[in-house]
Amino acid sequence: MPTVTTAFVFSGGGSLGAVEVGMMLALAEAGIAPDLVVGTSVGAINAAWVADHPDVAGAEQLASIWYGIRRSDVFPTRLLTGLLGFLGRRDSLLTAAGLRRLIEANMSTDRIEATRVPLHVVAADITTGLEVVMTSGPTVDVLTASAAIPGVFPPVEIGGRTLVDGGVLNNTPVSCAVGAGATEVYVLPTGYACALSQPPRAALDVAIHAVTLMIHQRLAADVDEYQQQVDLHVVPPLCPLEVSPVDFGQTRELVARARASTQRWLASDARSGAGQSSVLRLHSHR
Numbered sequence: 670m671p672t673v674t675t676a677f678v679f680s681g682g683g684s685l686g687a688v689e690v691g692m693m694l695a696l697a698e699a700g701i702a703p704d705l706v707v708g709t710s711v712g713a714i715n716a717a718w719v720a721d722h723p724d725v726a727g728a729e730q731l732a733s734i735w736y737g738i739r740r741s742d743v744f745p746t747r748l749l750t751g752l753l754g755f756l757g758r759r760d761s762l763l764t765a766a767g768l769r770r771l772i773e774a775n776m777s778t779d780r781i782e783a784t785r786v787p788l789h790v791v792a793a794d795i796t797t798g799l800e801v802v803m804t805s806g807p808t809v810d811v812l813t814a815s816a817a818i819p820g821v822f823p824p825v826e827i828g829g830r831t832l833v834d835g836g837v838l839n840n841t842p843v844s845c846a847v848g849a850g851a852t853e854v855y856v857l858p859t860g861y862a863c864a865l866s867q868p869p870r871a872a873l874d875v876a877i878h879a880v881t882l883m884i885h886q887r888l889a890a891d892v893d894e895y896q897q898q899v900d901l902h903v904v905p906p907l908c909p910l911e912v913s914p915v916d917f918g919q920t921r922e923l924v925a926r927a928r929a930s931t932q933r934w935l936a937s938d939a940r941s942g943a944g945q946s947s948v949l950r951l952h953s954h955r
Contacts, residue, residue, distance in 0.1 A: 673900075676851035677703040677719065678843055680888065681710025681816070681836035682859025683914030684740075689715050689857045690732050691927025692904045696855065697725040699935050703855070706784075707846045709791040709835035712859070713815040714772065717808065720784035721777055732924050734775050740917045742767050744821075765822045769813050776808050789849060790815050791835030791842045795824055800838045802845050803827075841888040843895050853900040858888055859914075860906025904931055 677696075679689050689712060696702075702723050708716025718731050745767045781788050782805040790803045792815045803811050806827060814825035814832035824831045835842070846854050888903075895901055907926055912919050 673853050674704045674851050675702070675853045675855065676705040676707060676846035676849070677716070678841060678846050678854060678856045679706070679708035679712030679716040679719075680841035680856070680858045681712050681834065682840075683711055684738075684743075684917045684920070685859035685910075685912065685914050685923070686711035686715055687735050687917075687920040687923040688859050688907055688927040690728065690735050691924040691929075692857045692931045693719060694725070694728045694732065694924070694928045695931035695935060696904075697723075697728045698932075701855065703786055705787050705789070705846060705849055705851055707789040707791070707842050707849070708815070709840055709842055710816045710818075712841075712857070713790045713835065714812050715857075717776060717781060717784065717788055717790070717812055720781075720786040720788040723786050735920050735924065738771065738917050738920065740915060742771055743917070744915055762821050765813055765817065765825075768816060768822070769809055772809050772812050776812075779808055781806055781808050781811050787849075789842075789845050791839055791845060792817075792825075792832040793835055793837045794830050795819065795833045796831050798838075800835070801830060801832060802842075841891065843888075843891045843901070847895055847899055851899060854895070854902065856888070856892075856901070856903040858903065858906045860908065860910055905934055 677693075679686075682688070693715070703719065706716045706720040706723075708714070715731065718734075719727065722728070722730060744763060778784055781790060781803065788804065790811050792801045792803065792811075793799070794801050803815075810825055810827055813822075814827055815835045817823065817825055817833045819833045819837060822834075824833050826832075839845070841856060841858055843854060843856060892901065892903060907923070907930060912923060
């Protein structure tokens with residue numbers, strides 16, 4: 670019997686990364702563990718934690734970390750910094766200092782190749798426009814690069830390349846997991862705010878929400894392509910979802926909802942690849 674290599678794929682989505690934490694709790698409680706972990710943007714940060722703590726206790730610790738995060742920890746709005754970015758005197762509206770502090774304070778390995786489970790982190794080379802998959806390198810730099818939303822956070826220089834958020838090219842990198850040899854893939858999508866009562870108004874909120882809308886459709890296309898090649902399971906995203914990807918005030922609710930939703934999904938017959946892309950398209954039209 671051929672060996673099964675199970676990969677977990679974590680997508681980007683700002684504060685909606687809390688949804689992935691709830692999904693991970695349910696998967697870990699069901700005894701489903703990864704042999705390989707792949708992530709982009711906030712999904713790369715979650716993936717890095719899971720790669721070093723791939724069990725129930727690790728998922729519970731990750732939830733505790735998320736419960737303590739505030740918007741100002743990640744998106745520290747400063748008028749002067751934003752003004753200089755708008756005037757072209759800086760390459761971003763915000764500093765990534767807060768994000769770097771969060772990563773440094775909570776990751777237990779200094780380099781991503783040192784995790785217990787192999788970790789692949791996706792970023793984008795802003796100079797060449799090419800996707801970059803990193804399997805080694807300093808943890809803080811690699812994860813900050815993968816989460817460096819263009820125009821919002823500054824690019825990160827690694828190995829002579831100028832890197833930004835991997836979600837620009839591949840927000841849910843199923844292709845990376847398949848390319849790395851996975852035969853079974855669990856996709857943990859953050860989804861997006863599909864039921865806002867009113868459109869976002871602040872510039873940062875509008876920019877990040879627009880990006881999440883733009884990149885969601887790539888996942889549906891990837892599911893269509895890869896569900897015939899591997900045993901593919903897409904954990905259903907939450908919908909209705911009224912939380913902006915810059916709102917960290919509803920983390921506990923998101924974790925609880927995603928955990929319960931994933932538990933119901935695991936108990937059902939809906940884990941097969943068939944119909945997975947239709948679930949995503951239903952989410953996008955609600």
